[in-house]
Amino acid sequence: MKKFFPVAAILIFVAGVFAPLSSLFMRITPESFAQVMSSPQFSNALWNSISTGLIATIIALTLALTAAWSLERTAIRGKNFFTVIFGVPMLIPSISHSFGLVALFGANGWLTNLFALDVNIYGAIGIVAGSVMYAFPVAFFIFMSVLHCEDGAPYLAAKVLGVPRSRQFLDLTLPYLKRTIISTFFAIFSMIVTDYGVPLMIGGKTLTLSVLMYNKAVAMMDYSTGSVLGMILIVPALIAFLADVLNPAPKQNDFAKNIRLAEKKSGADKIILAFCVILSLLIVAPIATFCVMTFAAKYPFDMSFTLYHVMRTIHRGALDNWLNSLIIALVSSIVGTSFSFALAYFSTRANGLAAKIIHLLSILPMTIPGIALGLGYVIFFHDASIYGTLMILAAVNVMHFFSSPYLMMRNTLEKISANVEAVGKVLGVPRRFIIRDVILPKVRFTLCEMFAYFFVNAMMTISAVSYLAPPAPKPLALMITQFEAQRLMESAAAVSILILLTNLALKIFMTRLQKKLIAR
Amino acid sequence: MDVQLKLQAREISKAYDNNQVLRRVNFAVHDGEFFSILGSSGCGKTTLLQILIGLLDADDGQIFKDGIDITTFEPARRGMGIVFQNYALFDNMNVFRNVSYALQFHGVETDSATRKANQMLEIVGLKNFASKMPAELSGGQQQRVAIARALALEPDIILFDEPLSALDASTRLDIRRELKNIQRTLGTTMIYVTHDQEEAFALSDRVMILERGIVNQIGSPEEIITAPANDYVQTFVIDNLRTKFDSLRKFLT
Numbered sequence: 140m141k142k143f144f145p146v147a148a149i150l151i152f153v154a155g156v157f158a159p160l161s162s163l164f165m166r167i168t169p170e171s172f173a174q175v176m177s178s179p180q181f182s183n184a185l186w187n188s189i190s191t192g193l194i195a196t197i198i199a200l201t202l203a204l205t206a207a208w209s210l211e212r213t214a215i216r217g218k219n220f221f222t223v224i225f226g227v228p229m230l231i232p233s234i235s236h237s238f239g240l241v242a243l244f245g246a247n248g249w250l251t252n253l254f255a256l257d258v259n260i261y262g263a264i265g266i267v268a269g270s271v272m273y274a275f276p277v278a279f280f281i282f283m284s285v286l287h288c289e290d291g292a293p294y295l296a297a298k299v300l301g302v303p304r305s306r307q308f309l310d311l312t313l314p315y316l317k318r319t320i321i322s323t324f325f326a327i328f329s330m331i332v333t334d335y336g337v338p339l340m341i342g343g344k345t346l347t348l349s350v351l352m353y354n355k356a357v358a359m360m361d362y363s364t365g366s367v368l369g370m371i372l373i374v375p376a377l378i379a380f381l382a383d384v385l386n387p388a389p390k391q392n393d394f395a396k397n398i399r400l401a402e403k404k405s406g407a408d409k410i411i412l413a414f415c416v417i418l419s420l421l422i423v424a425p426i427a428t429f430c431v432m433t434f435a436a437k438y439p440f441d442m443s444f445t446l447y448h449v450m451r452t453i454h455r456g457a458l459d460n461w462l463n464s465l466i467i468a469l470v471s472s473i474v475g476t477s478f479s480f481a482l483a484y485f486s487t488r489a490n491g492l493a494a495k496i497i498h499l500l501s502i503l504p505m506t507i508p509g510i511a512l513g514l515g516y517v518i519f520f521h522d523a524s525i526y527g528t529l530m531i532l533a534a535v536n537v538m539h540f541f542s543s544p545y546l547m548m549r550n551t552l553e554k555i556s557a558n559v560e561a562v563g564k565v566l567g568v569p570r571r572f573i574i575r576d577v578i579l580p581k582v583r584f585t586l587c588e589m590f591a592y593f594f595v596n597a598m599m600t601i602s603a604v605s606y607l608a609p610p611a612p613k614p615l616a617l618m619i620t621q622f623e624a625q626r627l628m629e630s631a632a633a634v635s636i637l638i639l640l641t642n643l644a645l646k647i648f649m650t651r652l653q654k655k656l657i658a659r
Numbered sequence: 660m661d662v663q664l665k666l667q668a669r670e671i672s673k674a675y676d677n678n679q680v681l682r683r684v685n686f687a688v689h690d691g692e693f694f695s696i697l698g699s700s701g702c703g704k705t706t707l708l709q710i711l712i713g714l715l716d717a718d719d720g721q722i723f724k725d726g727i728d729i730t731t732f733e734p735a736r737r738g739m740g741i742v743f744q745n746y747a748l749f750d751n752m753n754v755f756r757n758v759s760y761a762l763q764f765h766g767v768e769t770d771s772a773t774r775k776a777n778q779m780l781e782i783v784g785l786k787n788f789a790s791k792m793p794a795e796l797s798g799g800q801q802q803r804v805a806i807a808r809a810l811a812l813e814p815d816i817i818l819f820d821e822p823l824s825a826l827d828a829s830t831r832l833d834i835r836r837e838l839k840n841i842q843r844t845l846g847t848t849m850i851y852v853t854h855d856q857e858e859a860f861a862l863s864d865r866v867m868i869l870e871r872g873i874v875n876q877i878g879s880p881e882e883i884i885t886a887p888a889n890d891y892v893q894t895f896v897i898d899n900l901r902t903k904f905d906s907l908r909k910f911l912t
Contacts, residue, residue, distance in 0.1 A: 556743075556745050556747050558743045558745060558747035559747050559749065561709075561714050561734075561741070561743070561747070562741065562743070562747045562808075563761075564713075564714065564733070564734045564735060565712055565713075565714070565734045565735060565737075565739065565740060565741050565809075566735065566740075566760075566761035566764070566808070566812060567735030567736075567761060567764050567765060567812070568735075568760070568761050568764050569764065572764070576749070576751075576752075576760070577749045577751065577752075580751035581750070581751060
C-alpha cells in the first residue's frame with residue numbers, strides 16, 4: 140500500500156497532465172514553429188499580449204494592494220462588506236467581465252449613451268480594463284492573507300522609536316511584501332496573458348496570443364499552430380512558478396505568536412473609504428448591468444421589464460447545460476478535493492523521494508494554462524471512450540485547478556503535529572482511523588474551501604473545456620461565447636447571472652457550513 | 660536487592676544523511692525505574708526515544724524488553740506509551756474520549772473502556788474534566804490528559820519527550836510530583852528525555868548524559884555529582900546546577 144499509493148498518483152499525473160502535454164508538444168514541428176514565429180500575426184499578438192498584460196498586471200496589483208492594505212490596516216467601516224464585494228468578480232467567467240464593460244461603455248453601452256461618451260472600449264483599453272477586473276480579486280485575497288499574517292511587533296517598535304507612518308509603510312510593509320509582490324506579479328501576468336475570455340469579447344482588432352490560439356485550434360482546427368502557441372503560453376506560467384520556487388518564503392518563527400496590529404482611526408480614513416466605495420461601484424456596475432440587460436426589453440433603449448430573454452435562454456438549453464455544469468462541478472469538487480487531500484497528506488507525512496516527487500507533481504499544474512492543457516487533452520484523448528463526455532471535462536478541471544487546493548491542504552496539514560500519528564501508532568490505532576477520527580475533523584474547514592474552489596472554478600471556466608466540450612452536452616459557461624457569437628447579448632448576460640447565482644449560493648452554503656464547524 | 664532489567668539498548672547508531680546522530684549507544688533500564696536521558700539540544704536524545712518506541716528505525720543495534728528482542732516490533736506491540744512535549748492530543752475529542760479512544764482497537768468492551776478511562780483520569784486528577792475539550796484546558800491539564808491516555812493501555816514503560824518544557828514553573832513542579840506518584844503507585848518504568856539538569860536530577864533514579872550521540876555517563880544523581888565522568892559532565896551538569904544553586908542561595912541565606 141505504501142508503494143502503491145505514490146505509484147498510482149504518479150500514473151494519474153502522467154495520464155492527466157504529462158501525456159496530454161507531450162502529445163501537444165509532439166504536434167510541433169520545426170516547420171510549424173518557424174511558420175508561427177515568422178508570421179506578422181504572431182508578432183503582433185505577442186506584443187499585444189505582453190503590453191496589455193503588463194499594464195493590466197501593474198494596475199491590478201496596485202489596486203489590490205491598496206484595497207488589501209485599506210481593509211487590513213485602517214479602521215474604516217464596512218470591511219466585511221467590501222471584502223465580499225471585492226471577491227464577487229471571482230464568481231463569474233472572465234468573458235463576463237469584458238461583457239459587462241461592453242454593456243456599459245460599448246457602442247450601445249448605457250454610460251456611453253447617458254453621457255454621450257466618445258470612448259472606444261474595443262481594443263487594448265478594453266482588454267486592460269477587463270483583465271484588471273478579472274485579476275484584481277485574486278491579487279486582493281493574496282495580499283489580504285499575507286498582510287493579515289504580518290507580525291505587528293516591528294510596527295510597535297517603530298512607533299515607539301518615532302518612525303512616521305508613511306516610512307513604516309515604505310521601510311516595513313513594502314520589504315515584507317516584496318516576495319509576495321514579485322510572485323503575485325508573475326502569477327497575475329500569466330493568468331491575464333493566458334486568458335482568452337476577456338480579449339475575445341472586447342479585444343476588437345487587437346489580437347492576443349490566447350485569442351490567436353483559440354481561433355486557430357477551436358475555430359480552424361489547426362492543432363499544429365495551436366500547439367506552438369500553447370507551448371509559448373506556458374512560458375509566463377513557468378516563469379511564475381520558477382519565481383516562486385527560487386524565492387521561497389522564509390520560515391516563520393513558530394515559538395512566538397504574532398502581535399496583531401491595533402486598528403486606529405486616522406484622518407486618512409475618509410479618503411480610504413472613498414477609494415473602497417469607488418472600487419466597489421466599479422466592480423458592481425458591470426454585474427448590475429447584466430441584471431438590467433437580462434430583464435430589459437431592449438437594453439439600453441427600452442428598459443421595460445420582460446422575461447423574454449430568460450425564456451429564450453432556457454429554450455436554447457441553458458437549464459440542461461446548467462445541470463451539466465452542476466454535474467461537472469460536483470464531480471470535479473468531490474474527486475479533486477479527495478485527490479488533493481490524499482496527495483497533500485502523503486507529501487506532508489511521508490519522507491523521502493516519493494513525497495518530494497508527489498509534491499513537485501502536485502504544484503506543476505500551476506504552470507500549465509488551461510487552454511494548453513485542454514488542447515493537449517483533445518489530441519491525447521481523441522480516440523478514448525471518455526472523449527466527448529462530461530467526465531473528461533471534470534477530469535481536465537481536476538488537473539487544471541489541482542495545485543491551489545493541494546497547497547491549501549498542505550499548508551493546513553503542516554500545522555498539525557506529526558506526533559498525532561505517532562501517538563496513534565504507539566496506541567495501536569490504525570492510520571485510517573487516525574485520518575478519519577482526528578485529521579479529517581481538524582481539516583474540515585480547509586476541505587470546504589477546497590471544495591468551493593474546485594466548484595466555483597469548474598462552474599465558470601471556459602479555458603480548458605472550450606476545446607473539449609462537445610456541441611451537446613456542454614457546460615453552461617460556454618454558452619456565453621456561443622451567445623456572444625450569435626450577438627444574443629441578453630442571453631449571454633442571463634447565463635453570466637445564472638453562473639454568478641450558482642457560485643454565490645455555493646459560497647453562502649460553504650460559509651455557513653464553515654461557521655457551524657467553527658462553532659462546534 | 661535483585662534488579663530486573665526492563666529495557667536494554669545495545670549498540671544503537673543512527674545517522675541522517677552524513678550527520679551521525681547516535682554512536683553505538685548502550686544502556687539498560689531497570690524495572691520500575693525512573694530513568695532520564697539528559698543532554699543539550701541536538702544531542703540525539705529525541706531520536707533515541709523514537710528508536711526505543713519504534714517510530715524510527717536505528718541503522719544499527721538492538722533493543723530488548725524483558726529479554727525479548729523488540730527491534731523490529733511495531734510501536735503498538737512494544738507495550739510502551741509516549742508523552743510528547745506538544746501533548747499531541749486529539750483536539751476534536753473531549754478529554755474522556757482522548758483517553759478511551761485507543762481502547763476500542765484493543766478489543767476492550769465499552770464498559771471496561773469507560774471504567775479504565777475514568778480510573779486514569781482520576782489518577783491524573785482530571786475526573787471532573789472528562790467532558791471538556793482540550794482547548795478548554797490549561798497546558799498542565801492537557802499534559803495530564805496525554806499522560807492518562809498513555810496510561811490507559813497499561814504500558815509497562817512510558818517514554819516522555821521533554822513533557823514539561825512548554826509549561827510554567829509552578830505547573831512543572833506539580834506535574835513532576837504527580838509523575839513520581841504515578842510511578843510509585845503503578846510501578847511503571849519511566850524514561851524521561853530532558854535538557855533540564857535540575858528536572859532530571861530531581862525526578863530520576865538514574866540519569867544518562869548524552870553528548871552529540873555519545874553516552875558520557877550513566878549513574879544516580881549522587882554518583883554523577885560526586886564523580887563526574889569527564890569535563891563535559893562537569894560543565895554541562897554540575898557547573899550549571901551549581902550556578903543555579905548559587906543564585907538561589909543569595910536569597911535563601
